[in-house]
Amino acid sequence: MKAKAWNPYIAGSLTGVLLILSVLVAGQYFGASTTFARTAAKLEAAVGVDTSRMAYFTDKGGKYGPESLPNWQALFVVGIALGGLAASLASGTFKIQRVPPMWAARFGDRPFWRNLTAFAGGTLLIFGARMAGGCPSGHGLSGLAQLAVSGFVALAFFFAGGWVSAKLLYRD
Amino acid sequence: MNLIYGLTTGILFGILLQRAEVLRYDRQVGALRLMDMTIFKFMLCAIVVATCGIYFLKSLGMVSLSLKATSLGAQIVGGTVFGIGWGLLGYCPGTAGGALGEGRLDAAWGLAGMVAGGALYAALYPLVKATVIPIGQLGKISLPQLTGLSPWIVIVVFAALCLAMFRFFESKGI
Numbered sequence: 001m002k003a004k005a006w007n008p009y010i011a012g013s014l015t016g017v018l019l020i021l022s023v024l025v026a027g028q029y030f031g032a033s034t035t036f037a038r039t040a041a042k043l044e045a046a047v048g049v050d051t052s053r054m055a056y057f058t059d060k061g062g063k064y065g066p067e068s069l070p071n072w073q074a075l076f077v078v079g080i081a082l083g084g085l086a087a088s089l090a091s092g093t094f095k096i097q098r099v100p101p102m103w104a105a106r107f108g109d110r111p112f113w114r115n116l117t118a119f120a121g122g123t124l125l126i127f128g129a130r131m132a133g134g135c136p137s138g139h140g141l142s143g144l145a146q147l148a149v150s151g152f153v154a155l156a157f158f159f160a161g162g163w164v165s166a167k168l169l170y171r172d
Numbered sequence: 173m174n175l176i177y178g179l180t181t182g183i184l185f186g187i188l189l190q191r192a193e194v195l196r197y198d199r200q201v202g203a204l205r206l207m208d209m210t211i212f213k214f215m216l217c218a219i220v221v222a223t224c225g226i227y228f229l230k231s232l233g234m235v236s237l238s239l240k241a242t243s244l245g246a247q248i249v250g251g252t253v254f255g256i257g258w259g260l261l262g263y264c265p266g267t268a269g270g271a272l273g274e275g276r277l278d279a280a281w282g283l284a285g286m287v288a289g290g291a292l293y294a295a296l297y298p299l300v301k302a303t304v305i306p307i308g309q310l311g312k313i314s315l316p317q318l319t320g321l322s323p324w325i326v327i328v329v330f331a332a333l334c335l336a337m338f339r340f341f342e343s344k345g346i
Contacts (some may be wrong), residue, residue: 161255
């Protein structure tokens, strides 16, 4: 049987408590996007690219270089996937789905275009997040929780860009 | 130990995201289309609770802030590019893994795209660093520092704005 969804106000508030505990106990604010840049560094180094000649991977003492993994954030990102798997199995909401319902209603249920769009979207999204210095976790949750000016500006433009792109994709 | 903390925190966050149905494409794109505000409710509640706790613990000297530097160029241009990608993918860097965890296979293509995006950014970084990032640099600054107001005034105003939004969402049934 499928369990009912949790109230987003309560689940969100518990997430706030989790962030406080993480900062208090481990000294870590939530974030996700640098893990993907670091994974790229790791893969490039593995196939023989000389990452020591790339400024992004050597700046700030190699903060984003191939040697920066594994770290707290990489395990955090892996943990989210495991948590999603465990919670969906336990609640009966795990479902193998190739194409999301909203996409299928607009573009049909062929996975090819959906997967291509997802790949292109993922590429743009991390490119933008690394330029902005964070994603909705780093700038949104952690940035706003600290009342950071960078967080307010970034989150506003995340939604502005997303609104435009969803509007174009789902125009009448 | 740090790795164990990261994994544990991620698992708990993943459970909360999954059970509130925040991982789903339809919820994320639903928010961008202003049809379903579930992710706004989740995110804003997390922020209000966390900001109270963090500023309280900071006043006791028990935690310190880790502000990201403000560059209006970086956050406006980068933020917009991120948003366009977000609308196409329908998952964000934190939630895509969780979406794959609950069986959404398209998220795997998004994750692969994200690694490609990281490589692309690293390749173009010298150009971005010379052009976009220097625009409008304000440093590592918070809204209370910028405005000269007490953080608690900023928090109360922010929380009141969130409550007003929640009342509006509920009145519209979105």
